[in-house]
Amino acid sequence: MRIIILQKEKILLLLALFTLLGGLLFLFPLLYQAILARSRLGETTILIDPGHGGIDGGTQDYTGNLEKDINLAIARKIRAQLAQCGVQVVMTREEDTELAPYQPGRGGRHRRDLSARIERARKAKALFLVSIHCDWSTAAQRRGMVAFYYYRNPVGKNLALSIQEELNKVQPRPQKAAPGKYFILEQPGINGVIVEVGFLSNREEAALLQQPDYQEKVALAITQGILRVLPAAADRAAAAPTPPQTPPRCARL
Numbered sequence: 001m002r003i004i005i006l007q008k009e010k011i012l013l014l015l016a017l018f019t020l021l022g023g024l025l026f027l028f029p030l031l032y033q034a035i036l037a038r039s040r041l042g043e044t045t046i047l048i049d050p051g052h053g054g055i056d057g058g059t060q061d062y063t064g065n066l067e068k069d070i071n072l073a074i075a076r077k078i079r080a081q082l083a084q085c086g087v088q089v090v091m092t093r094e095e096d097t098e099l100a101p102y103q104p105g106r107g108g109r110h111r112r113d114l115s116a117r118i119e120r121a122r123k124a125k126a127l128f129l130v131s132i133h134c135d136w137s138t139a140a141q142r143r144g145m146v147a148f149y150y151y152r153n154p155v156g157k158n159l160a161l162s163i164q165e166e167l168n169k170v171q172p173r174p175q176k177a178a179p180g181k182y183f184i185l186e187q188p189g190i191n192g193v194i195v196e197v198g199f200l201s202n203r204e205e206a207a208l209l210q211q212p213d214y215q216e217k218v219a220l221a222i223t224q225g226i227l228r229v230l231p232a233a234a235d236r237a238a239a240a241p242t243p244p245q246t247p248p249r250c251a252r253l
């Protein structure tokens with residue numbers, strides 16, 4: 001009788017062991033994928049670009065609030081939200097500064113400023129460039145947030161569609177992500193979007209854009225739009241063959 005009980009215990013123990021092993025074998029690949037995805041997210045850098053800055057105020061509302069300040073406030077909130085999710089963020093500017101100073105007698109400051117932003121994205125090896133801007137129209141009733149992309153860049157387009165979907169949960173009338181002609185988006189190797197977070201020519205939308213709570217909501221929509229497409233884009237980037245490296249040039253040869 002005693003022997004039988006022992007055998008039963010052994011069988012139960014063996015069964016428990018097998019179940020545990022089976023569970024581990026089943027769970028391990030999932031766990032491995034999750035750890036891998038997490039580490040890739042940690043290795044992924046997103047460049048957030050608050051448009052304008054310093055001597056370039058961008059557009060403004062009827063009470064003189066400048067676009068550059070709204071862009072920076074929303075960009076900072078996006079950075080904080082992404083950082084909370086373990087994503088590395090680089091900003092093109094942290095403060096109210098231009099990226100290319102005005103130089104008397106030398107034109108093209110705006111283009112130099114944009115080129116500096118692109119350079120930062122390249123240097124950071126950013127997976128995405130997300131540029132924040134405000135719009136202005138002579139039609140005072142016009143309003144709404146739109147994500148723009150370069151039509152020849154499918155990664156940028158996918159990101160824009162995802163951000164737009166989230167923005168549409170925040171705004172009263174849904175808008176469509178749209179192709180746009182922007183110098184910053186047309187650069188090779190840049191997967192970017194320009195998010196126009198509203199019209200400063202629309203009094204109601206301009207007033208909303210001054211409210212920290214509303215800025216937080218807009219930022220969160222953009223963050224969620226980024227996060228939704230980030231793992232797949234990071235996986236594709238990791239799987240893509242690395243371009244051949246140019247050998248370092250030797251000064252003596």
Ligand SMILES: [Zn+2]
Pocket residue numbers: 051052058059067132133134
């Ligand atoms: Zn702008």
